[in-house]
Amino acid sequence: MEIRHLDEIIDKVKGRPTRRLVAVNAIDDHTLDAVYAAVEQGIVKATLTGDPDQIRAACASLGLDAGKFTIEAASGEDAAARKGVELVSEGKADIMMKGLLSTDKYMKAILNKDFGLLPPKGVLSHVTVVENRNYHKLLIVGDVAIIPYPDLAQKIIMTGYLIQTARALGLEKPKVALIAATEQVLTAIPACTDAAVIAKMADRGQISGAFVDGPMALDVALDAESAAIKKITSPVAGDADCLLFPNIDAGNVFYKMSARMCHSEQAAIVAGARVPLVLSSRGDSMQTKLYSIALAAMLG
Secondary structure (H helix, E strand, O other), rough: OOOOOOHHHHHHOOOOOOEEEEEOOOHHHHHHHHHHHHHHOOOOEEEEEEHHHHHHHHHHHHHOOOHHEEEEEOHHHHHHHHHHHHHHHHOOOOOOEEEEOOOOHHHHHHHHHHHHHHHHOOOOOEEEEEOOOOOOOEEEOOOOOOOOOOHHHHHHHHHHHHHHHHHHHOOOOOOEEEEEEOOOOOOOOOHHHHHHHHHHHHHHHOOOEEEEEEEOOHHHHHHHHHHHHHOOOOOOOOOEEEEEEOOHHHHHHHHHHHHHHOOOOOEEEEOOOOOOOOOOOOOOOOHHHHHHHHHHHHHH
C-alpha cells in the first residue's frame, strides 16, 4: 500500500523487528527527543556516543530517562563519530544518526576506510522525503546535502536511490523527474544533456522500475496545468514522485524553502553505505529527526 504521509512510515515500522541505532554525539535536545520517541515507540534500541555527563544532564533537563539508552563514552565530536562507525563496523548498530556535530566530521568518520562503511566504488547520496501541504503526495528528492555537482555516472546511481526509496514507500512504478531549468535539450546546459541521457537509458530498460523523464523544469514536474500549457506530454509531468536535482545549489534551496516557507515536514537519510545514515540539519525539528529515524528503519 502506498504511503502518502510521513506518520504512516512510523506506523509501518512499528510492526517490524526493532532496529539498533547509534546516535553520534547525541547531546542536543532535538536528537535526544527524537531518539527517545523512537525508542518508546519500539522503532529502535538506541546507543548514544558522547560525553556521558552531558548526555545525562541533557536527558534530565528534558525529563527523559537516560536509562532507556546505552551510553558509549567519547570525548569530543571526532571521538564520538569514530565510536559510532566502530559500532556499525562491528555489527552492533543497523542505523547511524548525526547528533550535534558538523556534517564534515560525521562524513569523515563514515568515509574512513578502516571501518568499511562505504563499499568499494560506492556513492553516498542524500535522499529526502518531503511532505508539503501544497502537493498531493510525498516527494522523494535528492541530492540536497552531499554531492555538490554530480557527474552523469553519479546521477544514474542517485536516480536508482530515489527509485528504491519510492518503491519502499509502496509506489509500484514511481515517476522520476530529472530537473533542469528547461524542458529543451540544450547542449550548453549540462543538466539538460545529462537528463536526456538518463531518460533515454530508462526508455531502453537500462534503468528499470520507474517512469523517468527529463530534462524537466520544476513547474512542469509538479503542476499539471504548467505541463499542459507547455504541451509536455509525459506520465511524469505534473505528477512526479521523485525529483533528481542537477546540483546541490538547486536541491538545497528547494529543501530549505520547503521547510521554512512552506512549513513542510521531511525525513532524510544518506543512501549508499552499508547501513542507512540519518543526516538531518542541526536546525531540523524533533519531528523531522523522528521521521528520519523511521525512514532509516524502513530502509535498513
